[in-house]
Amino acid sequence: MMTPQELSVLADETYVSLTTFRKSGDAVRTAVWIVADGDRLLVTTAPTSGKVKRLGHTTRVELTPCDMRGTLTEGAATVSATATVLSDDETLAAMDAALTRKYGAKYTAIRLAQKVRGTAGQSVAVEVRG
Numbered sequence: 166m167m168t169p170q171e172l173s174v175l176a177d178e179t180y181v182s183l184t185t186f187r188k189s190g191d192a193v194r195t196a197v198w199i200v201a202d203g204d205r206l207l208v209t210t211a212p213t214s215g216k217v218k219r220l221g222h223t224t225r226v227e228l229t230p231c232d233m234r235g236t237l238t239e240g241a242a243t244v245s246a247t248a249t250v251l252s253d254d255e256t257l258a259a260m261d262a263a264l265t266r267k268y269g270a271k272y273t274a275i276r277l278a279q280k281v282r283g284t285a286g287q288s289v290a291v292e293v294r295g
Contacts, residue, residue: 167228167246167295169204175228175244176201182235183208183291184227185219185248192227193219196235198272199228199293200263206246206293207260216291217250224248226293244295251290260290 167175175181181199184192195216197208206228210216220226224247230238251257264272 167244167293171242171244172201172204172206172295175199175230176206178230180231180233180235182227182229182231182237183216183248183293184229184243185216186223186225187219188222194231194235196231196233198264198268200260200267202256202259202263204294207256207263208291208293209260209264209288210291211287212250212252212289217289220248220250220291228293246293246295248291248293251292256290256292257288 176199178199180196182194183197183199184194186192193215197210199206199208201207226246226248227243228246229243230241232238261276
């Protein structure tokens with residue numbers, strides 16, 4: 166499982182491939198932004214995303230540094246962890262603040278676009294722990 170050092174390394178990455186698993190056991194990789202919040206990592210996603218559906222079957226995930234297209238970083242280690250979907254106000258506020266600090270204008274622009282589309286406030290947090 167994920168050590169504090171692995172958590173720190175992953176939190177410093179710009180993109181991480183989050184692998185979730187179908188009922189069949191097939192892996193599905195998604196490039197995500199990721200931030201640290203204490204002893205956990207947080208990822209934002211829509212509550213209707215495939216990630217959320219797959220996490221309903223199994224909490225097992227794998228994390229590997231990657232680029233924005235999901236191409237795994239050569240030589241990067243894959244870390245196994247567990248993930249839980251959270252939607253409480255405290256976690257969402259912590260995630261939003263951490264994503265704003267880390268990704269700045271890019272994250273702010275995405276949130277603004279969500280407000281324009283009327284989808285603001287429709288995010289959940291994927292909490293990743295070792």
